[in-house]
Amino acid sequence: MKIYSNELIFIEVEKSEIPWLKIFPIKKYKELSDCDEETKKELLNTMLIVEKTMLEYYKPTKINIAMFGNYLPHLHIHVMARFKEDSYFPEPMWGKKQRESKLNLPNFDGFLEKLLTKIIQ
């Protein structure tokens, strides 16, 4: 689900038990180094805003960030709020499942409101 878009980037939500957003450049770049300077700056700046908002709102155990794109050759940045009781912690979300988990997290809509306020500031 797309939650934000401007002239350079857009943000999607990844369906998951954890808060997990993906930031894409609008133009289909493969690597961060391929991006024009303005897009690169916007991607990294948005990544930092998402991280900061997740830290403030969800108070996670750790933020995880990843840029893989091995399946989908369209650069994107995963930003994930991780909790010590989530199904994979301390493994990455791509690692071995550690437990059955039922997280009780603050409302996503509240997070989204805070995030969009920060982004359009």
Add this chain to the structure above:
Amino acid sequence: MKIYSNELIFIEVEKSEIPWLKIFPIKKYKELSDCDEETKKELLNTMLIVEKTMLEYYKPTKINIAMFGNYLPHLHIHVMARFKEDSYFPEPMWGKKQRESKLNLPNFDGFLEKLLTKIIQ
């Protein structure tokens, strides 16, 4: 093995079949948002230099970047050159092994020389 250090960051090599570096802030920050501005800028700038040098030198299928730190609460950025014939591709290096692989890559010393030249420029 530490291959570079300045007043803000240091770079280590991760032992792996693929070219894989880890960039740490000297000060033990947990999250990217916790870093002072100068350190954050140096970390992200060094990440981009490592990515670019890997792309030029190894011509990998894809660059993978990750910041997890779930086991080790000292922020670090993994930068990995991935190849379609490596043991895990297209899975992340933390995913399920796909095959036995024997990569035939250009010499690491040559890469290191190019990288350090770029970093100290």
